[in-house]
Amino acid sequence: AATAEPARGDAAKPAQAEDFADPAWLHRTGGAFTSYGTPSKYEKYVVRNIGGNREPAGDGVSWTPLEDLEGIVTPSGLHFERHHNGVPDIDPKQHRLVIHGRVRRELMFTIENLLRYPMRSQFLFIECGGNSNAGWHEEPIQRSVGSFHGLVSCSEWTGVPLSILLDEAGVDEGASWVIAEGADANLLNVSLPLSKLMDDAIVGLYQNGERLRPENGYPVRLIVPGWEGITNVKWLRRLHVTDQPSMTRNETAKYTELLPSGIARMFTFVMDAKSLITSPSHGQTLEGPNVYQIRGFAWSGRGKIVKVEVSADAGKSWADALLDEPVMTRCFTRFRMPWHWSGQPAILKSRATDETGYVQPERDVLIKERGRNGYFHYNAIVSWAVDEDGAVTHVYA
Amino acid sequence: AATAEPARGDAAKPAQAEDFADPAWLHRTGGAFTSYGTPSKYEKYVVRNIGGNREPAGDGVSWTPLEDLEGIVTPSGLHFERHHNGVPDIDPKQHRLVIHGRVRRELMFTIENLLRYPMRSQFLFIECGGNSNAGWHEEPIQRSVGSFHGLVSCSEWTGVPLSILLDEAGVDEGASWVIAEGADANLLNVSLPLSKLMDDAIVGLYQNGERLRPENGYPVRLIVPGWEGITNVKWLRRLHVTDQPSMTRNETAKYTELLPSGIARMFTFVMDAKSLITSPSHGQTLEGPNVYQIRGFAWSGRGKIVKVEVSADAGKSWADALLDEPVMTRCFTRFRMPWHWSGQPAILKSRATDETGYVQPERDVLIKERGRNGYFHYNAIVSWAVDEDGAVTHVYA
Amino acid sequence: QSRAQAPQLGTPMSKADVAKWDITVFPDGRGLPSGHGTAKEGRAIYVQKCASCHGDQGQGATAEDLVSGPMPPTAGHPNKAIGSYWPYATTIFDYLRRAMPPSAPGSLSSDELYALTAYLLAANKIISESDEMDALSLPKVEMPNRNGFVPIDAKK
Amino acid sequence: QSRAQAPQLGTPMSKADVAKWDITVFPDGRGLPSGHGTAKEGRAIYVQKCASCHGDQGQGATAEDLVSGPMPPTAGHPNKAIGSYWPYATTIFDYLRRAMPPSAPGSLSSDELYALTAYLLAANKIISESDEMDALSLPKVEMPNRNGFVPIDAKK
Numbered sequence A, B: 001a002a003t004a005e006p007a008r009g010d011a012a013k014p015a016q017a018e019d020f021a022d023p024a025w026l027h028r029t030g031g032a033f034t035s036y037g038t039p040s041k042y043e044k045y046v047v048r049n050i051g052g053n054r055e056p057a058g059d060g061v062s063w064t065p066l067e068d069l070e071g072i073v074t075p076s077g078l079h080f081e082r083h084h085n086g087v088p089d090i091d092p093k094q095h096r097l098v099i100h101g102r103v104r105r106e107l108m109f110t111i112e113n114l115l116r117y118p119m120r121s122q123f124l125f126i127e128c129g130g131n132s133n134a135g136w137h138e139e140p141i142q143r144s145v146g147s148f149h150g151l152v153s154c155s156e157w158t159g160v161p162l163s164i165l166l167d168e169a170g171v172d173e174g175a176s177w178v179i180a181e182g183a184d185a186n187l188l189n190v191s192l193p194l195s196k197l198m199d200d201a202i203v204g205l206y207q208n209g210e211r212l213r214p215e216n217g218y219p220v221r222l223i224v225p226g227w228e229g230i231t232n233v234k235w236l237r238r239l240h241v242t243d244q245p246s247m248t249r250n251e252t253a254k255y256t257e258l259l260p261s262g263i264a265r266m267f268t269f270v271m272d273a274k275s276l277i278t279s280p281s282h283g284q285t286l287e288g289p290n291v292y293q294i295r296g297f298a299w300s301g302r303g304k305i306v307k308v309e310v311s312a313d314a315g316k317s318w319a320d321a322l323l324d325e326p327v328m329t330r331c332f333t334r335f336r337m338p339w340h341w342s343g344q345p346a347i348l349k350s351r352a353t354d355e356t357g358y359v360q361p362e363r364d365v366l367i368k369e370r371g372r373n374g375y376f377h378y379n380a381i382v383s384w385a386v387d388e389d390g391a392v393t394h395v396y397a
Numbered sequence C, D: 001q002s003r004a005q006a007p008q009l010g011t012p013m014s015k016a017d018v019a020k021w022d023i024t025v026f027p028d029g030r031g032l033p034s035g036h037g038t039a040k041e042g043r044a045i046y047v048q049k050c051a052s053c054h055g056d057q058g059q060g061a062t063a064e065d066l067v068s069g070p071m072p073p074t075a076g077h078p079n080k081a082i083g084s085y086w087p088y089a090t091t092i093f094d095y096l097r098r099a100m101p102p103s104a105p106g107s108l109s110s111d112e113l114y115a116l117t118a119y120l121l122a123a124n125k126i127i128s129e130s131d132e133m134d135a136l137s138l139p140k141v142e143m144p145n146r147n148g149f150v151p152i153d154a155k156k
């Protein structure tokens, strides 16, 4: 305890009378044991923000409140939602998964049977292909980081490696695509390359330790590590093994990115590296000059995050942030960086690099490459401006 | 797809009429978006089992239903509970954390202030020192693995490294112990060696991404990696830095283990390596001869799990199980092992080894060393017997 | 984890079983059911079941536009609707059968689906009012933006 | 993460501030408040506020026993109660002040706490009925199992 004496934070105030209150909860038996716990009533404002085009109800999104969260696990109750026609109320006893098409044996599985298969667990983010699309706007949107970028969440998923089920069916030589279909009131379908599904896809049965939540695909969801949300088909009911994509609405009219050339990128599956500073972030206020921990997280659909750099001068200089363990492939990685705020205006940025060497681009670079009509796959560096009063806003810088 | 043809499982039956039902949920808008999600109504039996001596209400436990869970994260709603006088309903604005005693500056922190400190996140198990105590019984208890061993759970905890706060207070040379006190209707207190707290303790503010749940210490809990549950003081309000333990009731009358010699082990903090097979486990039934994945998890308060061995012949032979990534220190580690059940009676065991070389003991070895009146820190190998009908029961073997 | 370690619990399905599940429609028309319809027939259904959300001319209302305006995909604010953006006509049939109208998905007969598809194609000036759409003609419709896509993470 | 990276937001407390929080009691008696009581005084309080759960003789009822039977810790089913197991008398005072009775913890005055502690010590035949317990006498009480513990993961 003989280190040099740093100046004490300005916010350190003398103790007040209320600091010595004798709280009632020390003097009476507390609340009951509960079969299934819920957050404190004092945290009731930490919720998914329901929004998007909800005409009719059932087609929309709800955002994860990223600014209120820490670590890398998203509580399942706050995992973002994207439904096209509501959450089906599926009786697991009635649900079936069918694998058919270019296979030697066309097979049907009950959930009960799937639960008897070998499983593996993996921490993975799922990000909607349309996440952060306000980034394409001409003017920086003024919204909390969660209501801007909160169509991404991270969970521990457990289920049956899809390769096991495909092997049981016996995939034909000529097969190259699989069309996955969900049991929602949309029979949502997407075409996926067989090679990826054989490689690392999971027939997901558990999320963060317990069975999937209804809004995240109960009783069974296709998990496609690192690929855009729509490919992680919820309420999975059918896998059609075939030799070509079926060119569904969600891989043609949507989830494709129109380039300035007039040509659109199609089969854009991988979510590129991205990072967000969640604190300080839009809508928060720094309470005077002091040391702050800049906190945020990064992820990449291509593998592990190897570096997150942070800048407090709008990108003129960068320093490497500390990464919390564990750093896992296609998973959120928390980064942290001490920052002394002098009280002067500053612009904060974070920049992720993944193990393939891919570096998250500046917004102008992304827009130069993609134009402004792509809508999906926005992953540019995000800039937060801190003004002299400590107020934080979203800027393009 | 030209591999040899394994025999198909006996359970593969021809398709039935009900397999082709056209479920109602395909034809109507599903359920609404929700601000905070909950499990499927079909999973309502997956709950904490409330039990223990609950006279009066408020003093007891609730067990995590380990047999129903997968992966390594315990959903916060199912994290085990041990309260001595209920769950205090703490207003975070009124709560204070005080550090005093042998320090240069005696300090008081509000929660708001703590949330501004540097944080780190870590996946850690918390196990009650009294977990699995039915293992000391003369006869093997016939209960689900969760209601027998479910006073252990695993979460991602985020908070302020306690060393930062202790450094700010400036610990005196002569200090060697810290007495931690909670704000429950018990003012629960325990004495802890300063060295451990400086090393890796966390002032926990977040659990699995969101703020702590009330029953797990909201608004702030002491996290002491790998140490028995009672030391992870919930509702933390006071840290008294001192030169000796205060010999509280929970470190003398309780949480000490009486040996056959008449001497009791005291300051038994570290939870030794342990493992459990959760499937198949007591109360489950194997549905005929087939390949099964033996699943379970292991943990050690001393560091990482390096090996889990599984035996299907009551310990005569052992084989190494596969460990799911990530394997983290003082955290659950999932293990998996394919097993072909021939239909003959079998006895399943799992045995964990941690990075210190410590090997989980057989029950007779543990009992020889500790006698049968220790009550706490039971970590012996657990045996499940499978009979010729596939029924699984708890045995001593 | 190989197949030998799996319990092999899948229930084998006959071709007849599979047929009850298989509703995939491919761009070449494989999977399209029998039935037929024209834009004229489709208009009546559209007005009754679709116009309330998509506008009486398909111009969009609470739900999005189904008829492309004059702007091609290179325009400043390009209109990504059926006429200007969708590469395959079969996609319309497939999507409507699964998803529309949202209050009663799966309620439209094959004839109604062909008719509505024809109506949307005609409204986008891709086929004429009298062209009959069925399993043979629909895949032959050449969509204006047929070659407007480049695959990125997978080859066709 | 060093202290230089911390915002230093702790509010300094005066000795008087700290005194309002510090309720630690050490085995040597440090931290014990003023006040006093005897087993005789304690019995009356015990009967009124404690006996319903712990039995009229401390033999245990819905809550555990507070008076050790004849069995020492080496017995087959040893009784880990105050007389046979607890190493320090100060622990009784500290625990009662925090936790008992469960419906109103913190409601007992220092005099009542000394009296109840004296009652439990006398019931366990460690002190006599007339011994007065206070900040000076309580830490001097020699508990039968004082040397019955061996530290494992930390030294005292």
Ligand code: HEC
Pocket (backbone or CB within 6 Å): A055, A056, A059, A083, A084, A085, A249, A253, A254, C046, C049, C050, C051, C052, C053, C054, C062, C063, C064, C065, C066, C080, C081, C082, C092, C095, C096, C100, C101, C102, C103, C116
């Ligand atoms: C209650 C409102 C409503 C009604 C009625 C309705 N739709 Fe829709 N429609 C929608 C919504 C909302 C979407 C977007 C759904 C999504 O993105 O998941 C949509 C999407 C579509 C699309 C895809 C548009 C695109 O560019 O991707 C087509 C085509 C369509 N509807 C046709 C129809 C037809 C034909 C009918 C009548 C049979 C109909 N709709 C009735 C609300 C409606």
Ligand code: HEC
Pocket (backbone or CB within 6 Å): B055, B056, B059, B083, B084, B085, B249, B253, B254, D046, D049, D050, D051, D052, D053, D054, D063, D064, D065, D066, D080, D081, D082, D092, D095, D096, D100, D101, D102, D103, D116
């Ligand atoms: C409503 C029931 C109830 C009443 C009334 C009650 N107690 Fe208790 N007592 C308990 C319970 C339950 C415990 C165990 C609490 C725990 O383990 O957290 C306990 C524990 C104790 C212990 C610790 C026993 C041990 O071996 O660790 C002592 C000593 C004690 N009580 C004394 C008292 C005294 C003195 C009173 C009256 C002032 C009292 N109790 C009133 C229920 C009660």
Ligand SMILES: [Ca+2]
Pocket (backbone or CB within 6 Å): A045, A046, A047, A065, A068
């Ligand atoms: Ca919020």
Ligand SMILES: [Ca+2]
Pocket (backbone or CB within 6 Å): A129, A228, A254, A255, A256, A266, A267, A268, A269, A376
């Ligand atoms: Ca895409």
Ligand SMILES: [Ca+2]
Pocket (backbone or CB within 6 Å): B045, B046, B047, B065, B068
């Ligand atoms: Ca259960």
Ligand SMILES: [Ca+2]
Pocket (backbone or CB within 6 Å): B129, B228, B254, B255, B256, B266, B267, B268, B269, B376
């Ligand atoms: Ca102990």
Ligand SMILES: [Ca+2]
Pocket (backbone or CB within 6 Å): C064, C065, C079, C080, C081
């Ligand atoms: Ca459109």
Ligand SMILES: [Ca+2]
Pocket (backbone or CB within 6 Å): D064, D065, D079, D080, D081
């Ligand atoms: Ca006892």
Ligand SMILES: [Co+2]
Pocket (backbone or CB within 6 Å): A022, A026, A027, D106
């Ligand atoms: Co009080």
Ligand SMILES: [Co+2]
Pocket (backbone or CB within 6 Å): B022, B026, B027, C106
């Ligand atoms: Co139907």
